[in-house]
Amino acid sequence: MNRRAFLAVLGAAAARAAPASAAPGAARGAAAAALGAAGPQQASQQPGRPRAHEFVFARLRYPSGDWDYNPKVAANVLDAVVQYTNIPVYPEEVVITADSDELLAFPFLFMTGHKLVRFSDAERANLVRFVDAGGLLFSDDCNHDVDGLYARSFEEEMRRTFDAPGPADELMPKLPNDHPLYRSFFHYPDVPPQTAHELNGWGDDMVHEYLRGIEHRGRLGVLYSNKDYGCEWDYEWRNKRFRREDNTKFAVNVVVYAMT
Numbered sequence: 001m002n003r004r005a006f007l008a009v010l011g012a013a014a015a016r017a018a019p020a021s022a023a024p025g026a027a028r029g030a031a032a033a034a035l036g037a038a039g040p041q042q043a044s045q046q047p048g049r050p051r052a053h054e055f056v057f058a059r060l061r062y063p064s065g066d067w068d069y070n071p072k073v074a075a076n077v078l079d080a081v082v083q084y085t086n087i088p089v090y091p092e093e094v095v096i097t098a099d100s101d102e103l104l105a106f107p108f109l110f111m112t113g114h115k116l117v118r119f120s121d122a123e124r125a126n127l128v129r130f131v132d133a134g135g136l137l138f139s140d141d142c143n144h145d146v147d148g149l150y151a152r153s154f155e156e157e158m159r160r161t162f163d164a165p166g167p168a169d170e171l172m173p174k175l176p177n178d179h180p181l182y183r184s185f186f187h188y189p190d191v192p193p194q195t196a197h198e199l200n201g202w203g204d205d206m207v208h209e210y211l212r213g214i215e216h217r218g219r220l221g222v223l224y225s226n227k228d229y230g231c232e233w234d235y236e237w238r239n240k241r242f243r244r245e246d247n248t249k250f251a252v253n254v255v256v257y258a259m260t
Helices: 003-014 028-036 073-084 121-132 149-161 237-242 249-259
Strands: 058-061 094-097 108-113 136-141 212-216 219-225
Touching (some): 073 108, 121 136, 121 212, 136 149
Parallel strands (some): 058 094, 058 108
């Protein structure tokens, strides 16, 4: 299948949420092997269940907030991965809950919203297992507001999940500018890329020149952004060709980091 046919599948998939399903036992080790694969990557017209070597854009569903905001993000991120890398991808977004038995099958988990974030004890315990197994939770604050409801409640949930009594900036410190995430594929030598939404008059109306995270065994287990990448990447992927600069390139860094 050529890239045009692949992206046709991708565009159709972005309009609906796929049920949570994955090849049992898929892990970062199997996914990392895919990075060295040569040749064009292909996707089936009827993709079925994800395969262990494919990158899957998994979205976290949580009942307390608007977890399904920015529905076009997955299609745009997958398009960028196809354009710039040889990583095989599963062409549909997969939606999964934090307490799912299949959560550990995914190396990458996207989470976003504006509203309250609340997890159950079972969800917190499974998120700890997810991070312990090498997974990366990417939490993006759609309010782009460090004092907003999503930010305050997500930070509180991370303290409860990882049993950290101190303030959130101790649990999730700012990433240094030389962090491997900023050079995992494209090189960002100074700061993470700015979004147009940071200065749109909403939220705290400031540029957040940092990302924050939780490290586990020398790797990021949680990546936390107040930059509103979700809204930045939430547009029709076919319109990307009209942009002077592809603003989804940083998503490729996140994916490559999660897969290696």
